[in-house]
Amino acid sequence: MVISFSCSASRKATWILALLFMMSRVHGQSTRGFVSVDCGLTNSSAYNDGITNIRFDSDRGYVAGGLSHTILAEYMVGSDEQQKTLRSFPDGSRNCYTLPSTFGKKFLLRATFTYGNYDGLNRTLDGSPFLFGLHIGVNFWDTVNLTNWDPSLTVWKEVLTVAPGNSVSVCLINFGSGTPFMSALELRPLLDAMYPFVNTSVSVGYFRRIRFGEATEYITRYPVDPYDRFWEGWSFSYNTYPWINLNTSSQVEILPGDDYFNVPMAIFQKATTLDTNYSFIVINASLGPNVVPESVRLLPIFHFAEINGNNMQRSFDIYNADDVLHRGFSPSRLQASSLYNSGQFLYNGDAVYTLNKARGSSLPPLINAFEVYSLLRMENFTTDSEDGRIMQISGPGSFRCEDLSCDMFKCNYDKLMAEICLVNYIKQVKAHYNLTRIDWNGDPCSPREYTWEGLTCGYSSSNKNPRIVRVNMSSSGLGGGLAISLLNMTSLENFNLANNKLEGPIPSYILRRFQAGLLDLRLEGNPICSKVKDMYCSNKKKHTTPTVLIAVIVPVVLVSLLVVMCILWKLCHKGNSGDYEDYATYEEETPLHIDIRRFTYAELKLMTKDFQSIIGKGGFGIVYHGILENGDEVAVKVLMETSIAKSTDFLPEL
Structure with missing residues (x-):
């Protein structure tokens, strides 16, 4: 005969709390x-x-x-x-x-x-x-x-x-x-040893946690369980014949190596079994109508301790639907045992498990407690912790850390702690400046569909943690003194604060990064630029000389025009020039010099995502695909340094 039970995960709050008041206390628990x-x-x-x-x-x-x-x-x-x-x-x-x-x-x-x-x-x-x-x-x-x-x-x-x-x-x-x-x-x-299948890449969600035997409360939690887990009481639904509740005042021993779950002693001291005329227990642990069974993979954990007073033998098999999970298990007298298949998450959202009396057993099955968890894969990675130390913009009415409710963390800017202060700080800035268009919450770059507005993140295969590469807070109403802290944020390549109300001075370390070509800083349209004429106060790009000769052809229309012009020039001058023309003269006279835009090496790395996408290869170098900040697609051709002396045909090839 099959005996089954099922418990709903919810109960009327009034009933739960009335029963909780009867919960036994264990004083002195930490x-x-x-x-x-x-x-x-x-x-x-x-x-x-x-x-x-x-x-x-x-x-x-x-x-x-x-x-x-x-x-x-x-x-x-x-x-x-x-x-x-x-x-x-x-x-x-x-x-x-x-x-x-x-x-x-x-x-x-x-x-x-x-x-x-x-x-x-x-x-x-x-x-x-x-x-x-x-x-x-x-x-x-x-x-x-x-x-x-x-x-x-x-x-x-x-x-x-x-x-x-x-x-x-x-x-x-x-x-x-x-x-x-x-x-x-x-x-x-x-404890670190608990639930050994939980790690940095696998978490588990609660599906069911049940205690058997007689209990005076529907939910058993702290202080009976020092980890404050919720254990639902089965006996509130099934406490009549043929069910039999067992209990003991004797200590149940938990052996070293079998303490991965630290089930409270009070739970192991109680159990549920059946009248000897019955042989099956079916545990239906489904969570109710709002759970889609096919959407979960489950890992069941069974907890046993033989607390029956007689010496009769007890043995049973455990099934998941029709599949055997554990065969011929016999619980030890006053000794805890926990059965589970580590890492074996089952496609059984209905969560139906059967304890079946084995052949030759004198007693029907017994059980003390039961847990089942659903698989959660931690596949997305947080933004690199160094990028958590992102910025601080201060001025009249600026916000210090103690104003951000970060004092509970003692403002120790260590790894992700700084990100906590950052997120709270950004919200304070939003409220202060009424920046309703900015929605910054949670991790800056992950998941991708929730990337912060105004941020561009890099998802390089060489670094599993995304990095912040651009910050755009232009026309955001920011004002006051300027003190921007980009502490250790080496991934940032473009910072746009144009058209705000920011005032100087600019920190020297920011200027050093800008002058080294490591940071594209834009401050035009701010009072800070009223007396400064440097390139960061202009929408023109800073001119630098890269170590390799790199030519960039920008719009597709210009590329087509230049190709036609080169062909016509070749036809008109065929046979009129020597085999070896002076390269400097060639560059000065060629129409390719018209409207050529210069870029820094850092800008080229950014637009080509560190020269990742190769779209062609010529006689003098490789051509890479890139995208400008305005969305225009470009081709970036790199002339190898060793080829410069032989490159009289490099510009016509472009």
Whole structure:
């Protein structure tokens, strides 16, 4: 006979919290490293949660933008404190929270969402789609789907991930099907050895986590679980015959090498089995109607400890649908065991697993706890950390770091910490100057579809992290004194601040980069240029002499015209010139000298993407494809230095 159960991931908030009040306390547990954010909290004072005693802070300093709201009064009763407020993001396609972390550290990250009809629009039940996306850093995490959802219910999303730097971001993505919002955001550090299949390229999303046996609360979390994982209680749905709940007060031993999951002792001390007349347990762990089964790949983890008092033998097989995952497993007496196939993520979004009594076994299956996670590939790379130290523009009314809510990070401009201050700073600049056209949020270059407006990023195959190569803040209303810091941002080749209200002086290190041909700086149209006549205050290009002779033919029409002129010149002078003409005289007399535009070597590298695309090869050098800043396509022909003495035909060849 087959016995099955299925648990919905959601329950009425009132029921959850009533049961949570009965949760057993373990005093003295450390919350070191916990980050707990109450989104939309208008009172900036932190508070300790009345159930878990975990400290929650306002989201001020973790996010910029958005609007604070409270859920309607009819949903307030019984709701926990974090779900009473929320922050919505009606503006922008991507809005991000940024939390402090430790590079390479494993974390559990959880976001919760309680709609509570905060806007009075009844959006979850009006019959139209209501969904938005979540990104963990620059990679897709999950979709929050509230379509046809009870507004009193709380949705939670969890991900186990490795921090890519000294910060980790959670971004809400607007799909155009409802305003994104968030109620609470929580970060919990894990031990490095836990969940060994989680690494820098693979994260896992929460699909289900269940504890078996009798429990007094629907959700078991901190302090029973020191990592504050949510364990759903199975016995609240299935607690009658033929189910049998077992428990023990004896210690369950966890052997070294089998502690990858650190399931709490209190959970291992309870289990569920069947009356001996039954032989099957079918675990249906599906998440409900808003999950598309075909879209996920799952990794199930089974936790066992034999706590039955008699000495009868127990053995069973574990199936995923019709496929055997584990055969002939016998749980050890008062000893924890966790079964999983590392790295084997299964195409089984329905999440149906069967524990089948093996032949010769005296007892039916038993189970203590169960986890299942979905595969998340971390395929997108963040912008190079050196580019996180991008800029600071200061002047009258300028913003210092302590004005940007960066003080929690002590303003240590180390790797991605500087990017946190940068993003917050940019938002302050936007607000101060009313730069409504600029949408800068999250990572500057990744994913590509969310690259910051005004930035051009390079995606070189030689560097997996994209680099910022151009910044265009022309005509952006920037004013005041000029102090632009491009600390270690060696990738930047073009910086356009033209037609603003910026004043001098210009830092010497910026001028040195400009004079060396490493930076194309544009400041024309600013008061700073009223007394300066250098090239950066003109829209003309600076003339330099490259080490190799490079000719660039710009518009296609000019190329055609020059070819015709060269042919006519050859026909008119055929036989009238010697075999070896003076090259300087040739260059002076040729029509090719008309309207030739000169470029620096750095400009040529930029327009050809470091001479990557070869479109032809002549007798005197290679021809590369390039694109000017105005979008015009160009051909760049490079004359090898060794060929200069023999190159009387180089210009006609062009």
